[in-house]
Amino acid sequence: MAFELQDTKMSVADTKISLADTKISLIENKMSLMEKLGILSDAAKYDVSCSSSGVGRKGDGTGIGNTLKAGICHSFGADGRCISLLKILFTNECIYDCKYCINRRSNDVPRASFTPDEICELTIQFYRRNYIEGLFLSSGILYSPDYTMELIYEAVYKLRTVYRFQGYVHVKAIPGAAPELVHRLGLLADRMSVNLELPTAEGLRSLAPNKHRKNILTPMRQIQQGITQNKNEITLYRHAPSFVPAGQSTQMIVGATPESDYQIMMVAENLYRKFDLKRVYYSAFVSVNEDKDLPALPGGPPLLREHRLYQADWLLRFYGFEAQELLSQEKPNFNVLLDPKADWALRHLEQFPVEINRADYRTILRVPGIGVKSAQRIVRARRSGSLNFDDLKKIGVTLKRALYFITCGGRMMYPTKMEEDYITRNLIGEKEKLPFDRDGMTYQQLSLFDDNQEPMWRQAINS
Amino acid sequence: MICEDSLEGIFTGIYDAYLKRKPHAQVHLCVGQEDNYRLFAVYEQCSPKEEKAVKVARTIGRELGEEAYMAICRALASPEPDKGEAVYKMVVAGLSMKNKKGVMGNLKDPFIRRVFELARFTANEAHYHVEFLRFKELENGILYAQMGPKNNVITFIVPHFADRLPLENFVIHDILREIYALHPAGKDWYLVTGDGKEKPGQALVYSQEEQKYGELFTHFFHTIAIKERGNYGLQRNMLPLRYRKYMTEFQ
Numbered sequence: 001m002a003f004e005l006q007d008t009k010m011s012v013a014d015t016k017i018s019l020a021d022t023k024i025s026l027i028e029n030k031m032s033l034m035e036k037l038g039i040l041s042d043a044a045k046y047d048v049s050c051s052s053s054g055v056g057r058k059g060d061g062t063g064i065g066n067t068l069k070a071g072i073c074h075s076f077g078a079d080g081r082c083i084s085l086l087k088i089l090f091t092n093e094c095i096y097d098c099k100y101c102i103n104r105r106s107n108d109v110p111r112a113s114f115t116p117d118e119i120c121e122l123t124i125q126f127y128r129r130n131y132i133e134g135l136f137l138s139s140g141i142l143y144s145p146d147y148t149m150e151l152i153y154e155a156v157y158k159l160r161t162v163y164r165f166q167g168y169v170h171v172k173a174i175p176g177a178a179p180e181l182v183h184r185l186g187l188l189a190d191r192m193s194v195n196l197e198l199p200t201a202e203g204l205r206s207l208a209p210n211k212h213r214k215n216i217l218t219p220m221r222q223i224q225q226g227i228t229q230n231k232n233e234i235t236l237y238r239h240a241p242s243f244v245p246a247g248q249s250t251q252m253i254v255g256a257t258p259e260s261d262y263q264i265m266m267v268a269e270n271l272y273r274k275f276d277l278k279r280v281y282y283s284a285f286v287s288v289n290e291d292k293d294l295p296a297l298p299g300g301p302p303l304l305r306e307h308r309l310y311q312a313d314w315l316l317r318f319y320g321f322e323a324q325e326l327l328s329q330e331k332p333n334f335n336v337l338l339d340p341k342a343d344w345a346l347r348h349l350e351q352f353p354v355e356i357n358r359a360d361y362r363t364i365l366r367v368p369g370i371g372v373k374s375a376q377r378i379v380r381a382r383r384s385g386s387l388n389f390d391d392l393k394k395i396g397v398t399l400k401r402a403l404y405f406i407t408c409g410g411r412m413m414y415p416t417k418m419e420e421d422y423i424t425r426n427l428i429g430e431k432e433k434l435p436f437d438r439d440g441m442t443y444q445q446l447s448l449f450d451d452n453q454e455p456m457w458r459q460a461i462n463s
Numbered sequence: 464m465i466c467e468d469s470l471e472g473i474f475t476g477i478y479d480a481y482l483k484r485k486p487h488a489q490v491h492l493c494v495g496q497e498d499n500y501r502l503f504a505v506y507e508q509c510s511p512k513e514e515k516a517v518k519v520a521r522t523i524g525r526e527l528g529e530e531a532y533m534a535i536c537r538a539l540a541s542p543e544p545d546k547g548e549a550v551y552k553m554v555v556a557g558l559s560m561k562n563k564k565g566v567m568g569n570l571k572d573p574f575i576r577r578v579f580e581l582a583r584f585t586a587n588e589a590h591y592h593v594e595f596l597r598f599k600e601l602e603n604g605i606l607y608a609q610m611g612p613k614n615n616v617i618t619f620i621v622p623h624f625a626d627r628l629p630l631e632n633f634v635i636h637d638i639l640r641e642i643y644a645l646h647p648a649g650k651d652w653y654l655v656t657g658d659g660k661e662k663p664g665q666a667l668v669y670s671q672e673e674q675k676y677g678e679l680f681t682h683f684f685h686t687i688a689i690k691e692r693g694n695y696g697l698q699r700n701m702l703p704l705r706y707r708k709y710m711t712e713f714q
Contacts, residue, residue, distance in 0.1 A: 080697025380568030
């Protein structure tokens with residue numbers, strides 16, 4: 001143990017020397033903190049993960065900070081995304097040239113780097129004022145993966161020891177960095193993530209020529225094994241230092257390469273099962289670079305597709321579904337007009353209607369319009385008396401979707417035909433609540449030749 | 464029965480209602496003044512008594528369990544006038560159930576459901592304040608935060624901040640109810656009720672650093688949003704407008 005600690009200190013000292021070198025090489029080294037924060041948060045915003053969940057830890061009274069198991073969002077940006085962590089890059093200089101990325105080597109954008117002290121000071125001062133829940137630190141690759149990882153390590157090490165920060169820290173593991181570095185950083189961080197970037201190896205090869213699938217999966221596997229091993233240690237020695245206690249996550253870009261939803265879901269399912277990931281994030285491709293290998297997206301980022309993937313992701317994680325049930329080789333993409341759960345239910349009408357007062361929890365969970373909370377409340381409430389439709393409504397079930405699939409006391413709410421076409425028509429008639437485009441802020445010119453809607457309908461009919 | 468708008472007042476009301484030994488359906492509990500009087504009803508004032516309230520609290524905790532007790536505390540932080548009645552009838556319903564500890568699951572009962580709703584609203588609002596409360600540093604280094612919640616959530620949120628910022632002096636100020644929660648560094652926190660005469664808003668002098676970090680965060684707040692995904696509707700759903708007037712990044 002003592003030996004390890006010494007080792008750590010040595011390498012921190014090493015980093016300092018090399019940091020001094022960096023400063024000389026930077027041209028714009030007299031930038032104000034405001035400018036730096038602007039550049040480096042702007043460069044970090046395409047990273048999706050901003051959650052601060054997964055670990056509950058009380059403060060020990062000697063420093064600053066604690067964490068909540070459920071996580072806390074501290075604000076919501078103009079795009080409606082949660083702002084929970086101070087999401088910044090250490091530097092946006094990068095030796096790689098990934099075609100989708102704003103910070104790629106060949107782009108002419110202003111470059112900046114923080115110093116570890118600036119990062120610590122910002123984190124602590126923001127945290128005291130309850131602006132943020134902790135730090136999310138990623139980085140462009142400066143010189144080499146190892147070198148970059150050392151920089152990140154130094155900042156986090158300082159934050160944890162000198163500033164005694166006990167809040168949430170999420171760091172990126174840089175693919176290709178030495179396993180030893182990943183391990184040391186994991187002992188300081190709450191969550192680590194390695195970005196898968198693109199769902200398949202082919203996609204990665206075409207758009208990120210410097211990155212390799214194997215290099216991404218290696219640290220992911222290492223973190224997974226570290227977490228399992230650490231859990232065993234903690235059961236033995238209660239005060240063993242915890243390694244990535246909030247688990248690891250990853251993200252992939254959707255819509256930059258031609259993968260189908262089915263492929264993406266299979267990848268996600270494998271990541272959950274084989275790598276024990278806490279979360280897989282899907283990021284609708286935002287076109288920031290002009291490149292012949294990138295798709296043109298005249299309608300903006302594929303938000304609906306991203307939304308459907310998240311819906312399906314929830315079905316995998318909380319509703320006991322499998323990717324194979326939702327999609328298949330023959331039907332590789334999600335229905336545009338229906339959410340994946342309703343879509344599944346319509347293809348399995350033989351399993352419905354379900355009797356609310358008798359069906360088991362897992363069956364109730366599969367009914368469209370009933371979520372995890374409603375299902376739990378139903379199971380609990382029916383112990384003290386049978387439930388009717390009015391009770392269900394008050395419990396929080398969305399009856400306008402659920403009514404085609406359930407009975408209460410052997411009766412359906414209205415006489416309903418159990419026909420796929422009939423129910424589909426009714427479900428589509430009820431406008432689905434989507435988290436975008438219905439805010440009254442976005443307008444679309446009505447047109448006789450409304451060519452946006454046509455392919456959507458055609459796709460829906462085919463699928 | 465008319466009782467005072469406080470945990471103690473309502474618990475005393477429940478105690479006195481049980482003393483009446485009348486069918487519970489005929490006894491109603493209201494908080495403060497009722498604005499629409501019932502026909503054929505006899506109104507009785509009941510003043511809060513500590514020992515009665517303690518007995519009721521103990522019974523609730525023992526018979527109905529921790530979950531129900533917390534739900535009742537949260538529900539009573541609500542400003543709704545029917546909270547007293549709902550809690551009273553819920554206690555009656557709960558004590559007559561076979562599985563008393565499972566009382567909060569019985570959402571079929573209208574009173575239990577009402578308590579559940581009130582408690583949920585308070586819990587949600589308390590969580591909003593844990594998220595959106597903003598401290599500002601005063602000249603003397605004290606962190607000061609203002610809020611104006613619909614429910615009286617201050618007691619539910621201070622423990623969180625006391626655990627989080629143990630070495631800070633901070634004050635949380637509920638400007639609607641004139642309640643201050645004070646936390647001296649390294650010590651326990653306590654509540655102070657202001658008399659509403661002083662207007663502290665004018666006397667507040669912020670530190671040099673405060674403006675700098677406020678601006679830095681506001682700048683961060685704007686650069687972190689992705690323009691192509693602009694979605695003000697979603698932002699409004701997640702961060703209701705009424706909280707924004709206390710928040711640094713919207714000022």
